[in-house]
Amino acid sequence: MQVKGQLLDKMDVNQAKQEHLLALKVMRLTKPTLFTNMPVTCEDRDLPGDLFGRLMREDPSTIKGAESLLLGEMLTLPQNFGNIFLGETFSSYISVHNDSTQVVKDILVKADLQTSSQRLNLSASNSAVAELKPECCIDDVIHHEVKEIGTHILVCAVSYTTQTGDKLYFRKFFKFQVLKPLDVKTKFYNAESDLSSVTDEVFLEAQIQNITTSPMFMEKVSLEPSMMYNVTELNTVCSGEERESTFGKMSYLQPMDTRQYLYYQPGGERTITDQPAAENGSGLRRCSFSLELVPDTVNIEQPFDITCKITNCSERTMDLLLEMCNTRSVHWCGVSGRQLGKLGPSASLSIPLQLLSSVQGLQSISGLRLTDTFLKRTYEYDDIAQVCVVCPYLSPET
Numbered sequence: 001m002q003v004k005g006q007l008l009d010k011m012d013v014n015q016a017k018q019e020h021l022l023a024l025k026v027m028r029l030t031k032p033t034l035f036t037n038m039p040v041t042c043e044d045r046d047l048p049g050d051l052f053g054r055l056m057r058e059d060p061s062t063i064k065g066a067e068s069l070l071l072g073e074m075l076t077l078p079q080n081f082g083n084i085f086l087g088e089t090f091s092s093y094i095s096v097h098n099d100s101t102q103v104v105k106d107i108l109v110k111a112d113l114q115t116s117s118q119r120l121n122l123s124a125s126n127s128a129v130a131e132l133k134p135e136c137c138i139d140d141v142i143h144h145e146v147k148e149i150g151t152h153i154l155v156c157a158v159s160y161t162t163q164t165g166d167k168l169y170f171r172k173f174f175k176f177q178v179l180k181p182l183d184v185k186t187k188f189y190n191a192e193s194d195l196s197s198v199t200d201e202v203f204l205e206a207q208i209q210n211i212t213t214s215p216m217f218m219e220k221v222s223l224e225p226s227m228m229y230n231v232t233e234l235n236t237v238c239s240g241e242e243r244e245s246t247f248g249k250m251s252y253l254q255p256m257d258t259r260q261y262l263y264y265q266p267g268g269e270r271t272i273t274d275q276p277a278a279e280n281g282s283g284l285r286r287c288s289f290s291l292e293l294v295p296d297t298v299n300i301e302q303p304f305d306i307t308c309k310i311t312n313c314s315e316r317t318m319d320l321l322l323e324m325c326n327t328r329s330v331h332w333c334g335v336s337g338r339q340l341g342k343l344g345p346s347a348s349l350s351i352p353l354q355l356l357s358s359v360q361g362l363q364s365i366s367g368l369r370l371t372d373t374f375l376k377r378t379y380e381y382d383d384i385a386q387v388c389v390v391c392p393y394l395s396p397e398t
Contacts, residue, residue, distance in 0.1 A: 116391035329359035
């Protein structure tokens with residue numbers, strides 16, 4: 001159920017003051033909430049006696065038999081604009097009303113949503129209305145799934161023709177912020193077969209934190225690997241004939257609380273072999289890659305630093321060569337084809353790298369390639385981590 005909500009915050013625009021025959025109203029559509037009641041109680045032997053209890057029982061907004069609860073049984077309309085989070089569907093009601101005493105013609109209403117990276121047309125129809133009589137209105141409802149964080153501007157433009165043939169035009173700007181609801185961090189762990197060796201099995205821990213100011217219902221959390229990987233979820237336990245979540249039956253995540261989800265992956269990386277791997281008795285040579293430091297949010301087209309950790313998971317020394325391949329959205333800074341030198345068995349090496357993103361939104365860090373020059377074996381690493389790329393400045397069209 002959706003109802004009309006609070007008017008959006010209108011931006012001041014530098015345009016000439018002019019009396020128009022039409023009036024434009026824009027409201028966000030949100031769900032109603034339960035009425036919040038503040039019960040006042042006392043003991044029967046106190047001076048008010050049963051007065052407070054009788055007043056609460058006669059209050060139509062309270063729940064019969066549970067008058068002391070904070071939440072009532074009546075619904076209330078939103079009193080403010082509220083928060084908009086990444087991934088939410090933004091819905092808005094647009095109304096153009098004829099406040100004059102004359103008929104206007106050729107009314108065209110257009111709604112665009114401008115972000116820091118693109119401008120989208122949200123109008124349901126781009127055709128003009130032939131005429132609009134006095135005290136009549138044109139209504140429209142727009143929807144948009146928000147896929148970027150930061151400042152968004154809803155641009156509503158209205159053009160029409162008066163009875164005397166004058167063509168008039170005006171527009172209004174409504175600005176709102178899109179926030180990130182969750183903070184997701186990942187960690188990789190290599191499984192150890194004994195005290196002296198490390199296998200190519202990998203455990204992935206995903207830490208999910210609720211960074212909003214209200215509880216959040218976790219309907220589903222899953223890891224969707226690429227076609228070359230098989231992942232097993234380790235977040236349920238056997239309870240009789242069914243499997244239950246390790247977090248219990250309550251799936252609510254309180255504000256600023258964090259949950260750890262664990263997944264098991266048999267292979268830690270995608271391997272490209274230049275020569276047949278016939279290594280009897282010694283096992284396959286593997287090279288593990290993980291991130292020690294990566295920022296959550298970065299600015300678009302501005303370099304940022306990450307720290308990578310490379311571990312030799314084999315029983316022999318490797319001679320490693322690092323190559324950095326640019327993708328559509330991620331560009332590496334520095335020289336590709338860098339010699340890292342020799343890395344002994346079970347030894348690790350931390351290297352700082354710098355890169356930048358040319359596309360806004362949630363971007364994947366990809367395009368690293370390690371080559372063991374001894375065995376002519378190459379390891380490619382894609383989807384290493386994800387960062388949120390934002391634009392620090394927004395220059396809206398005026």
